[in-house]
Amino acid sequence: AQRVTQPEKLLSVFKGAPVELKCNYSYSGSPELFWYVQYSRQRLQLLLRHISRESIKGFTADLNKGETSFHLKKPFAQEEDSAMYYCALSGQDTGNQFYFGTGTSLTVIP
Amino acid sequence: EAEVAQSPRYKITEKSQAVAFWCDPISGHATLYWYRQILGQGPELLVQFQDESVVDDSQLPKDRFSAERLKGVDSTLKIQPAELGDSAMYLCASSLEPEDTFSGTDTQYFGPGTRLTVL
Numbered sequence: 185a186q187r188v189t190q191p192e193k194l195l196s197v198f199k200g201a202p203v204e205l206k207c208n209y210s211y212s213g214s215p216e217l218f219w220y221v222q223y224s225r226q227r228l229q230l231l232l233r234h235i236s237r238e239s240i241k242g243f244t245a246d247l248n249k250g251e252t253s254f255h256l257k258k259p260f261a262q263e264e265d266s267a268m269y270y271c272a273l274s275g276q277d278t279g280n281q282f283y284f285g286t287g288t289s290l291t292v293i294p
Numbered sequence: 295e296a297e298v299a300q301s302p303r304y305k306i307t308e309k310s311q312a313v314a315f316w317c318d319p320i321s322g323h324a325t326l327y328w329y330r331q332i333l334g335q336g337p338e339l340l341v342q343f344q345d346e347s348v349v350d351d352s353q354l355p356k357d358r359f360s361a362e363r364l365k366g367v368d369s370t371l372k373i374q375p376a377e378l379g380d381s382a383m384y385l386c387a388s389s390l391e392p393e394d395t396f397s398g399t400d401t402q403y404f405g406p407g408t409r410l411t412v413l
Binding site for chain 1: 297298327334335336337338339342350385387401402403404405406407
């Protein structure tokens with residue numbers, strides 16, 4: 185079975201503080217991992233994917249196959265980062281079907 | 295900027311009634327997805343189309359749910375009869391036909407969703 189676990193439903197940090205949103209996965213093959221974000225009253229959208237190795241809006245995420253994790257990190261949180269974040273997994277073993285985690289609601293306190 | 299369109303945005307119905315949702319993907323996107331998102335959970339894939347063909351409908355409750363994409367463009371998801379447990383957000387997404395450059399997946403673009411309430 186392919187599963188994505190986001191252990192934190194709610195996360196609050198102060199503006200300027202580092203933030204880490206946790207994502208752990210269970211997958212038998214070679215996964216492709218994503219972070220999606222949904223800002224208030226906006227559509228769900230792709231934030232970043234591990235294969236691109238990009239930093240988007242100051243966020244980075246490293247795939248750790250040993251720990252089966254894909255945590256999302258940002259060194260200095262901004263108020264506009266407040267949103268719902270979903271980790272997602274796909275891969276050839278899943279027929280490229282997406283599996284989403286349950287999401288983490290991030291609130292950045294001014 | 296092109297976007298995925300969905301209608302209606304909100305639907306309230308009584309149990310045992312039939313409901314239908316419509317999705318218009320971004321032009322040129324061959325792959326179309328329908329997801330269901332129950333409050334407090336992540337989206338769950340119901341059905342995936344490649345052009346007009348169903349690629350995956352393993353999670354679609356086929357006794358009451360049906361989906362079609364007759365001309366490989368827009369799509370309709372139907373529930374008949376609706377049950378109380380069907381109350382959820384129904385999301386449509388589309389993507390370019392998957393390239394085989396990396397692992398074969400491509401970015402999904404989501405619509406605004408249809409929020410269904412079954413009374």
